[in-house]
Amino acid sequence: AQTVTQSQPEMSVQEAETVTLSCTYDTSESNYYLFWYKQPPSRQMILVIRQEAYKQQNATENRFSVNFQKAAKSFSLKISDSQLGDTAMYFCAFVPLYSGAGSYQLTFGKGTKLSVIP
Amino acid sequence: NAGVTQTPKFRILKIGQSMTLQCTQDMNHNYMYWYRQDPGMGLKLIYYSVGAGITDKGEVPNGYNVSRSTTEDFPLRLELAAPSQTSVYFCASSHNSPLHFGNGTRLTVT
Numbered sequence: 001a002q003t004v005t006q007s008q009p010e011m012s013v014q015e016a017e018t019v020t021l022s023c024t025y026d027t028s029e030s031n032y033y034l035f036w037y038k039q040p041p042s043r044q045m046i047l048v049i050r051q052e053a054y055k056q057q058n059a060t061e062n063r064f065s066v067n068f069q070k071a072a073k074s075f076s077l078k079i080s081d082s083q084l085g086d087t088a089m090y091f092c093a094f095v096p097l098y099s100g101a102g103s104y105q106l107t108f109g110k111g112t113k114l115s116v117i118p
Numbered sequence: 119n120a121g122v123t124q125t126p127k128f129r130i131l132k133i134g135q136s137m138t139l140q141c142t143q144d145m146n147h148n149y150m151y152w153y154r155q156d157p158g159m160g161l162k163l164i165y166y167s168v169g170a171g172i173t174d175k176g177e178v179p180n181g182y183n184v185s186r187s188t189t190e191d192f193p194l195r196l197e198l199a200a201p202s203q204t205s206v207y208f209c210a211s212s213h214n215s216p217l218h219f220g221n222g223t224r225l226t227v228t
Contacts, residue, residue: 004160035216045161045208045219091160104149104212105176108160 002027004094006109013082014117020067021077021112023092031097034068034075035106040088048090051075079114087116120144124209124220131199131227139194139223141209149212150192151176152184154205155222161208167192199227 003026013019025034036048051059051068058066063080079086092109125140143150148169153161153176163176167186181203183195192211196203204227210217 009158033216043206043222043224045210045217045222047216050216093160104210104215104217105151105163105166106161106217108162110158110160 002029002094002096002107004092004107004109006090006092006112008112009110010113010115012115012117013079015082015084017082018078018080019082019114021079021090021092021114023075023077023109025073025075025092025094027073027094027096029096033095033097033104034066035093035095036064036066036075036077037091037093037108038086038088039091039111040085045091049077082116084116084118087114089113122209122211122218122220124207124223126223127221128224129226131196131225133199133201133227135199136195136197137199139196139207139209139225141192141194141220142190143192143209143211143218144190145211145213145218146189147211147213147218148189150186151210151212151217152182152192152194153208153210154178155208156205164194164207196225201227203227
């Protein structure tokens with residue numbers, strides 16, 4: 001079974017500053033995907049970024065980037081130039097590729113509540 | 119496209135009552151999922167389906183039932199509601215892509 005650990009229940013950052021959210025995971029699989037999802041107060045689950053384990057290059061999406069350390073089983077999210085709209089819960093999630101073609105049975109961490117302060 | 123639609127948005131049940139949470143998707147995705155989210159916790163998989171007529175248990179299936187008679191619909195049934203089922207429920211779908219989530223149903227059992 002896989003586990004995903006987010007060790008920071010809450011974080012805050014000043015607007016325009018940079019913040020890093022931590023995530024570690026435990027698996028015996030070698031091929032998998034990792035995700036960061038954002039959940040604002042509206043309760044929507046929004047995909048922020050995805051990383052394929054077989055890719056060494058860290059994924060980036062505009063102000064969001066990850067630091068993927070496969071050997072250390074670490075997958076942190078960096079948010080640059082933080083904006084008020086980034087205030088949300090952030091969830092790290094894992095899925096092994098063996099789940100089946102097209103199947104995404106994700107395992108989620110408990111989340112980090114991020115507050116962006118004006 | 120509407121994506122994944124869940125109804126109702128909110129519901130209060132008394133202990134022992136039953137209800138069905140509805141989920142429909144218009145993206146022709148084969149895979150559909152039900153997750154629950156408890157306060158301070160991440161999402162946990164209740165049931166999933168790999169196609170019409172095929173369902174399987176996730177991590178926390180007890181107290182729930184599902185069916186998948188069509189590709190579009192994946193309802194979740196609570197037969198005898200218990201306070202432990204107070205949660206936010208998310209339906210999602212996928213096919214060779216990250217999950218598309220519905221907006222959730224907040225269920226309170228008192």
